[in-house]
Amino acid sequence: xxxxxxxxxALFSRGERLILDNCRLLDGLQPIVEKAAVVVxxxxxxxxxxxRDLPEKxxxxxxxxxxxxxxxxxxLIDCHxxxxxxxxxxxxxxxxxxxxxxxxxxxxxxxxxxxAGYTTIRDVGTIGNVAVTLRDAxxxxxxxxxxxxxxxxxxxxxxxxxxxLPPHWSASxxxxxxxxxxxxxxxxxxRQIRNGVDNIKLAASGVEVGPYAYTWMTTFSQEEVTVAIExxxxxxxxxxxxxxxxxxxxxxxxxxxxxxxxxxxxxxxxIRMFKETTSILVPTLCTLYSVLELGAKLNLxxxxxxxxxxxxxxxxxSTKMAHDAGIxxxxxxxxxxxxxxxxxxxxxxxxxxxxxxxxxxxxAATSVAALAIKRQETIGTLKPxxxxxxxxxxxxxxxxxAVLQDQSRLVAVVQAGELAAGRLAQREPAARAAMPGVSxxxxxxxxxx
Ligand SMILES: [Zn+2]
Numbered sequence: 001x002x003x004x005x006x007x008x009x010a011l012f013s014r015g016e017r018l019i020l021d022n023c024r025l026l027d028g029l030q031p032i033v034e035k036a037a038v039v040v041x042x043x044x045x046x047x048x049x050x051x052r053d054l055p056e057k058x059x060x061x062x063x064x065x066x067x068x069x070x071x072x073x074x075x076l077i078d079c080h081x082x083x084x085x086x087x088x089x090x091x092x093x094x095x096x097x098x099x100x101x102x103x104x105x106x107x108x109x110x111x112x113x114x115x116a117g118y119t120t121i122r123d124v125g126t127i128g129n130v131a132v133t134l135r136d137a138x139x140x141x142x143x144x145x146x147x148x149x150x151x152x153x154x155x156x157x158x159x160x161x162x163x164x165l166p167p168h169w170s171a172s173x174x175x176x177x178x179x180x181x182x183x184x185x186x187x188x189x190x191r192q193i194r195n196g197v198d199n200i201k202l203a204a205s206g207v208e209v210g211p212y213a214y215t216w217m218t219t220f221s222q223e224e225v226t227v228a229i230e231x232x233x234x235x236x237x238x239x240x241x242x243x244x245x246x247x248x249x250x251x252x253x254x255x256x257x258x259x260x261x262x263x264x265x266x267x268x269x270x271i272r273m274f275k276e277t278t279s280i281l282v283p284t285l286c287t288l289y290s291v292l293e294l295g296a297k298l299n300l301x302x303x304x305x306x307x308x309x310x311x312x313x314x315x316x317x318s319t320k321m322a323h324d325a326g327i328x329x330x331x332x333x334x335x336x337x338x339x340x341x342x343x344x345x346x347x348x349x350x351x352x353x354x355x356x357x358x359x360x361x362x363x364a365a366t367s368v369a370a371l372a373i374k375r376q377e378t379i380g381t382l383k384p385x386x387x388x389x390x391x392x393x394x395x396x397x398x399x400x401x402a403v404l405q406d407q408s409r410l411v412a413v414v415q416a417g418e419l420a421a422g423r424l425a426q427r428e429p430a431a432r433a434a435m436p437g438v439s440x441x442x443x444x445x446x447x448x449x
Contacts, residue, residue, distance in 0.1 A: 012412075012419040017041045017062030020392070022051055026073040028366035028381035031359060032398060038072050040388040043417035048072075048382040070411060071396060073362070074382055075119025075389030076404070077369035078344045079282045080240075080261055080332025083109045083134060083148075084127045084175075088337050090301050091210045092164040094127070095174040102127035106134045110145025112342035115421040117410050119389035120147040122332075122373045124201045124240050124261065125154040125162075128173040132196045144420065147389075149373045151201040151240070152192035153177040155185070155228065159212040160219040161203035161242060176203070182227040189231045199373075200232040200239045202257075205248035208291070208307040209300075215244035215264055215307055218251070226255040238374050240282070244311070246270065253277050259330065259372050262287065264311050266318035274327045280372040282332040283319045285350035288312060290338035298338060319354045329356065330372035331365040345404035348397075358398045390414040392422070 011018060018040045025036030027048055037054045039047035039062065047058050083106040088094045097105075106126075113121060123131035135148035154176050156162045162176010179188045189200055204220040206213025213219050220228075225241065225248075232239045233256065241252040244264035252260050253273040263281045266274075274281070288308060295305040323329060331351060333344040348361040356364065370380025378387050392412040395403035403409050412422035 009419045011063065011065065012040075012414060012417060015042065017046065017058065018417075019054070019059060019062045019064040020067050020072055020390075021064045023067035023392075024069075024071040024396075025049070025382065026071055026362060026398070027383070028074040028363065028370075032071070032396075036072070038382060038390070040390070040414070040417050043388055045382055045384055045386045045388050047384060067392065069394070071393045072382070073391050073393065073397075074366040074380055075391050075413065075415065076117050076345065076365045077331070077373065077375075077380060078113070078118050078121045078146075078333050078335075078347070078365070079124075079259065079330045079369050079372045080284050080334050081113070081121040081123050081344075082125050082334070082336055083113070083121070083123055083341070084130055085109075085336025085341075087340075089298060090164070090304065091162065091175065091207070095162070095164050095176065097127055097175075099128040099130065099173055102130050103133065106130050107137075107143055107145075109336060109341040110134055110138060110143065110148075112340070113344065114144055114146050114413060114415070115410075116342040116344055116407060117391045117393075117404065117413050117421075118146050118344050119391075119413065119415045119420070120149070120370075120373070120375065120379055122149040122151070122199060122240070124151050124199070124242075124332075125175060126150070126152065127175050128153070129195045129197075135198075136196075147379075147415070149198045149375065150196070151199045152195055152197045154201045154203050154242070155179055155188055155192075156203035157219045157224070161207045161210050161213065163212065164210055180224075182223060185224055185227050186231050189228060189235075189237075193232075193235050193237060198237065199258075200228065200237055201242070202228050202239060202252075203242040204251055205243050205245040207242065207244065208304045208311070211303070214303075215311055216246075218245045218247040220248070220251065222251045222254065225251040225257075229255040229257055253279055258374070261332070262315075263318050263322065264315045266321055271321055271325045271327070274322065275325060280328045280330050280368065281319075281322050282330050282372065283315070283322070283351070283354070284332050284334040284347070285315070285319065285354060286339055286347050287334040288315050289346075289350055290335075294338045300338075316354060319351075323355050323360075328368050328371065329360070329364050330369045331361070342407075343405060345402075348401050348404060352401050358401045361401055362397060388414060388417040
């Protein structure tokens with residue numbers, strides 16, 4: 001049996017069997033299992049369950065680390081991210097950002113997101129083709145960051161979400177790609193597929209933060225939405241639809257959207273339609289609360305703040321109706337412009353405030369999130385053969401969901417079996433060496449058994 005004094009980089013990258021022993025296990029589905037063990041081998045989960053039931057053949061020959069008092073859960077997933085967002089006050093500012101700056105922003109933001117315990121995100125709208133570039137650079141380990149399910153530019157109509165610059169400007173590489181009618185729609189989707197996207201992001205309604213279209217307006221026709229989803233699905237791509245108006249939600253559900261983003265306006269009919277599909281709702285309550293909280297301080301545009309005031313009761317009612325009806329809800333923060341990247345776990349606090357139980361909020365950012373982004377076969381739960389994306393927490397998120405926002409409580413972020421971030425990961429190697437296993441914090445005190 002190997003030895004180690006703490007949870008360090010070497011331990012997670014050694015390639016031998018690592019036994020996280022005597023931990024509290026939150027597997028992404030069930031309530032906490034006390035006195036559990038999680039076994040990581042070659043980047044995957046070999047076992048997760050009661051320590052007592054760990055088969056001897058998995059225990060023998062592995063390196064065991066005692067995690068008494070610490071909780072092991074799946075790495076978190078944010079289903080609605082825009083890594084290029086960087087303190088922009090409206091969508092015109094987003095469109096004015098160059099691809100070069102957007103790429104730098106995305107690289108830096110990706111590091112903040114992984115440090116916050118998010119091992120996977122779905123990027124649902126970028127500048128140029130930056131999300132695909134970041135996805136590949138992170139997968140090749142050229143830069144740190146979460147695993148990315150990448151979209152291209154947001155596909156919207158003329159005067160829709162991404163259409164923000166004066167008409168005589170050319171913004172073909174901006175945040176929005178404006179298409180009108182089924183022929184342009186098919187062509188744009190095929191162009192994005194050529195660019196390597198995993199997901200298509202459609203904007204079927206207006207948005208608070210754009211100049212022309214309001215959230216209650218439906219900016220694509222049923223025909224356009226249906227064609228888009230049919231085309232994307234035929235190529236094996238998922239579709240996320242920005243839908244804040246009543247009709248845009250129904251158009252999306254009727255056409256088989258994989259996820260409905262925001263869902264600001266839901267009524268009885270859309271709830272009924274939701275229940276007949278496998279679509280998942282991503283309410284992005286941070287989009288709402290960040291404007292309510294910071295709108296005045298950041299001097300956001302008047303339309304933005306006024307629409308949010310109108311939308312607040314509708315949005316909360318819609319989220320509650322969906323939750324009460326048992327519609328699957330996944331977590332997505334839509335962060336980067338008001339709440340900064342790395343505060344993604346605020347969304348879980350808001351989901352709890354909207355009526356979800358803490359365990360449901362955890363599922364929204366793990367197992368249900370994996371389903372929403374079509375990665376349920378590999379991530380989102382701690383089950384044998386899943387990728388070993390783990391979050392080791394000094395605290396109990398079922399008692400206090402906000403503990404996940406406190407990075408000093410995130411002991412380690414493990415991505416595919418390797419230490420990606422965490423308190424220990426952030427320490428200088430020399431500092432670690434100088435304090436071999438002797439520390440007040442429970443992680444460093446983790447000891448070999
Ligand atoms: Zn968004």
